Amino acid sequence: MYVLPELPYAHDALEPVVSAETLRTHHGKHHKAYVDKTNELSAKAGLAGRPLEEVVREARRTGDQKLFNNSGQAWNHAFFWECMTPDYQPPSGELAQAIDRAFGGLAGLKEAFVTEGVNHFASGWAWLLAGADGLKVTSYHDGDSPIVHEDGVPLLVCDVWEHAYYLDYKNDRKGFIERWFDQAVNWAFVEAQLTAANGQGQPFRYPAPERDAPSGGAGAAPSAPR
Known part of the structure; x- marks a missing residue:
């Protein structure tokens, strides 16, 4: 399960x-x-x-x-x-260098990332990937994911489905992505993903499925957190 x-x-x-x-x-x-x-x-x-x-x-x-x-x-x-944290710290080290090479700095990455997310039609996800030629920004529709493509290792994603921002920002998707990029990105996680993409360590994996337990019996699987 x-x-x-x-x-x-x-x-x-x-x-x-x-x-x-x-x-x-x-x-x-x-x-x-x-x-x-x-x-x-x-x-x-x-x-x-x-x-x-x-x-x-x-x-x-x-x-x-x-x-x-x-x-x-x-x-x-x-x-x-x-990809999010309440303890925002800007990118540094190898990640900052990779961003400089690909986008000319963090401002360049922000411009590319926000533009991709804003211009993505309808529901989907804006991604930063690490590929053979360095970092790049792209997007996928609906439930599509980079793990089924050969575009690169996912480093960062922003959800641009309306349910991700509509309660807070109404239809201002751009305002959401800009504020999110400036204040909420977990660059330490992004750097760990880049390190894994370079062959050191393991990239993010979804938690392993739990063994189903008999209904109502001892050791029954806990309910999902709310």
């Missing part, structure tokens, strides 16, 4: 960039719904118990669009939570 990962911070820790109300709704309702549906659909597909990354890739390979959408969204959201 795939579990809803707990947030790495309190619901109100990212205010005023992201409100506690938004996080409770986004994490406890939207993300939970994707995880619950993934559990249902992966069992039907005979994929229950496999790492979520494998489920996403297999669903895409077989054309199981419902499973792909839900498992991809479950994975993307878990990655997104790690």
